[in-house]
Amino acid sequence: MEDGDGIRIRPMTEDDYDAVIALWRATEGIGLSAADERGAIAAFLARNPGLSRVALRGDTLVAAVMSGHDGRRGFLHHLAVVPSERGRGLGRRLAEGCLDDLRALGIGKVNIFVYADNAAGQAFWRATGWVGREDLLQMQRVLIEDSAPAGDCGPGC
Numbered sequence: 625m626e627d628g629d630g631i632r633i634r635p636m637t638e639d640d641y642d643a644v645i646a647l648w649r650a651t652e653g654i655g656l657s658a659a660d661e662r663g664a665i666a667a668f669l670a671r672n673p674g675l676s677r678v679a680l681r682g683d684t685l686v687a688a689v690m691s692g693h694d695g696r697r698g699f700l701h702h703l704a705v706v707p708s709e710r711g712r713g714l715g716r717r718l719a720e721g722c723l724d725d726l727r728a729l730g731i732g733k734v735n736i737f738v739y740a741d742n743a744a745g746q747a748f749w750r751a752t753g754w755v756g757r758e759d760l761l762q763m764q765r766v767l768i769e770d771s772a773p774a775g776d777c778g779p780g781c
């Protein structure tokens with residue numbers, strides 16, 4: 625459904641992959657890895673049906689976010705809005721729509737991963753109600769070597 629600005633938001637599908645990965649590759653603050661390859665994204669969408677979203681102006685994809693949960697907590701990944709569409713509430717609308725769906729599924733808390741040096745991204749999340757957990761440190765173990773070069777892999781990947 626289109627809003628008054630001509631933007632249509634709908635669930636992300638496997639067929640959006642080429643446009644979505646192009647957007648993420650062009651967006652600062654988004655780190656990509658093997659977990660963002662076509663098959664991995666298709667698997668994520670299948671495990672979390674209807675929860676991830678894209679925004680389109682006409683036929684052009686202008687924003688995207690992945691959303692899912694593990695049965696306990698929700699997770700948003702890779703929220704990106706093209707520069708020409710920023711500052712008009714689109715990022716907030718995309719994220720809030722995902723949160724509405726997760727809340728309706730009984731998910732009580734949602735987590736995000738933001739690069740420590742992504743000040744603009746952090747400012748967006750804080751402006752939209754998110755709170756940093758200063759008492760927590762993210763830790764990780766590698767189980768299968770990733771094809772992404774060291775340092776080219778975003779938080780949460």
Ligand SMILES: CC(C)(COP(=O)(O)OP(=O)(O)OC[C@H]1O[C@@H](n2cnc3c(N)ncnc32)[C@H](O)[C@@H]1OP(=O)(O)O)[C@@H](O)C(=O)NCCC(=O)NCCS
Nearest residue numbers: 653703704705710711712713714715716744745747748751
């Ligand atoms: C972060 C991003 C998604 C925001 O999208 P957007 O559509 O411009 O954001 P909105 O217009 O919905 O802004 C919502 C609120 O955040 C604030 N905000 C957005 N970007 C901000 C920035 N760079 N600095 C400070 N505040 C910001 C807005 O002022 C607004 O607050 P308000 O309603 O109180 O005025 C977009 O800038 C982007 O794609 N950035 C690069 C990728 C990224 O960093 N993603 C998030 C990290 S995972």
